[in-house]
Amino acid sequence: MRSYFHLDMDAFFVSVEELFDPSLKGKPVVVGGKADQRGVVSAASYAARKFGVHSAMPLRTAYKLCPQAIFVEGHRERYTEYSGKVYQVLQSFTPQVEMASIDEAYLDMTGTHRLHGPPLAAAGSLLKSVKNATGLNCSIGAGSSRLVSKIASDQAKPHGVLWIVPGQEASFLAPLDVRKIPGVGKVTEQNLHACGIRKVGDLARLEESFVEQRFGKWGLALAGKARGEDAGGWFDEEIGSETAPKSISHENTFDVYTADATALDAMLVRLCEMVARRLRDHKMYARTIQIKLRYSDFSTFTRSKTLDHATQIDAEMASAVRELFHHSWTRKPIRLLGVYAQSLEKVEGQASLLDENTTDRWRKTLAAVDKLRDKFGDTTVSLAAGMNAPFRARVHENPENLPGKDPKHKPK
DNA sequence: TCTGGGGTCCTAGGACCC
DNA sequence: TCTGGGGTCCTAGGACCC
Numbered sequence: 001m002r003s004y005f006h007l008d009m010d011a012f013f014v015s016v017e018e019l020f021d022p023s024l025k026g027k028p029v030v031v032g033g034k035a036d037q038r039g040v041v042s043a044a045s046y047a048a049r050k051f052g053v054h055s056a057m058p059l060r061t062a063y064k065l066c067p068q069a070i071f072v073e074g075h076r077e078r079y080t081e082y083s084g085k086v087y088q089v090l091q092s093f094t095p096q097v098e099m100a101s102i103d104e105a106y107l108d109m110t111g112t113h114r115l116h117g118p119p120l121a122a123a124g125s126l127l128k129s130v131k132n133a134t135g136l137n138c139s140i141g142a143g144s145s146r147l148v149s150k151i152a153s154d155q156a157k158p159h160g161v162l163w164i165v166p167g168q169e170a171s172f173l174a175p176l177d178v179r180k181i182p183g184v185g186k187v188t189e190q191n192l193h194a195c196g197i198r199k200v201g202d203l204a205r206l207e208e209s210f211v212e213q214r215f216g217k218w219g220l221a222l223a224g225k226a227r228g229e230d231a232g233g234w235f236d237e238e239i240g241s242e243t244a245p246k247s248i249s250h251e252n253t254f255d256v257y258t259a260d261a262t263a264l265d266a267m268l269v270r271l272c273e274m275v276a277r278r279l280r281d282h283k284m285y286a287r288t289i290q291i292k293l294r295y296s297d298f299s300t301f302t303r304s305k306t307l308d309h310a311t312q313i314d315a316e317m318a319s320a321v322r323e324l325f326h327h328s329w330t331r332k333p334i335r336l337l338g339v340y341a342q343s344l345e346k347v348e349g350q351a352s353l354l355d356e357n358t359t360d361r362w363r364k365t366l367a368a369v370d371k372l373r374d375k376f377g378d379t380t381v382s383l384a385a386g387m388n389a390p391f392r393a394r395v396h397e398n399p400e401n402l403p404g405k406d407p408k409h410k411p412k
Numbered sequence: 413t414c415t416g417g418g419g420t421c422c423t424a425g426g427a428c429c430c
Numbered sequence: 431t432c433t434g435g436g437g438t439c440c441t442a443g444g445a446c447c448c
Contacts, residue, residue, distance in 0.1 A: 042448090055448080101447080104448080182447075183445090184446090
């Protein structure tokens, strides 16, 4: 019998902000941006949730529901730092740890009974260790599958522990709404409701053949989940197995919608630079390049192109992106632009369009550019001219970016 | 309700090949 | 020139998660 923990931080972003500003404690707090900004709620404190505020909700809606809430900008670096601290605690508890996102982790506890004792006691002491080391609350679910432990941690919130005794999985799951199953969102919930399926128990009772013909291949996986099994897909993978990224992307929503070709081009190039930089950091190459356009009416289009060789060079990406963009843009004002790198490979494309010599010069140029950006900030060096002037990187004469002006980027 | 940004996975049609 | 079937790649879109 296998044994898993799922640990989930309670209102993670809000709790980290409270560490830096204790006056926020107990108050309705919304992390994500100012109340009148375009954007959505990243996290809401429990006090704010009482007013119906929840993550992914537009900030303006949150303000209407709870005008007295304190709206704060997020601090990504802080969350990453504290996520790392949590990971350290978990690592010292057992090596079989996998962070599933910035604020949750799975632990494979199989065979740790002699070391840590029964699940409930082990989870309780882990909860305390996390609190002591970070000052943050979490909740832990324990069960015989990753899926059951995940659903259990959700039921345990806030700051609780819930162990589903082996054999009791079905009776634990049966009364829960189908929406509690990870992977069942708004649409699937509606589809299930339309068949009269509201509770996990309703789903578990159905014939497999019926579920398969009604919901396709993953309907089968769904039926398995209703019984608490890690059936197929991601849940089946071993805990701690390092996986390389499958895609790398950046997108930007404009404060003011724009149809200005120069501004749009500059944004596309910037997005390419950010994506290509991260490809180089991962030592990966992309064979498929995709763009995303969103117009002011929120209609959204994607266009992609598979290159004959994989690349990690800004200007090669930019030229593919420009081509895609100019073939799809209707010249209406744009709300969002995105650039995506897919079909990632660990090795460089063989049939590069550029000859060896050129490729090599690029490599050196980009390595130098990456260093400059590390030192002076991402916007210091731009290859905005792209293919037209590939080796004339421009250092902006912006005093903000010069050494010594910004204490964050002290020259070495 | 007036909707961010980073991802993963799945589906489905068409091209193309054997 | 009326037309099989399977496999793989490419492309577009969408559901879902945090």
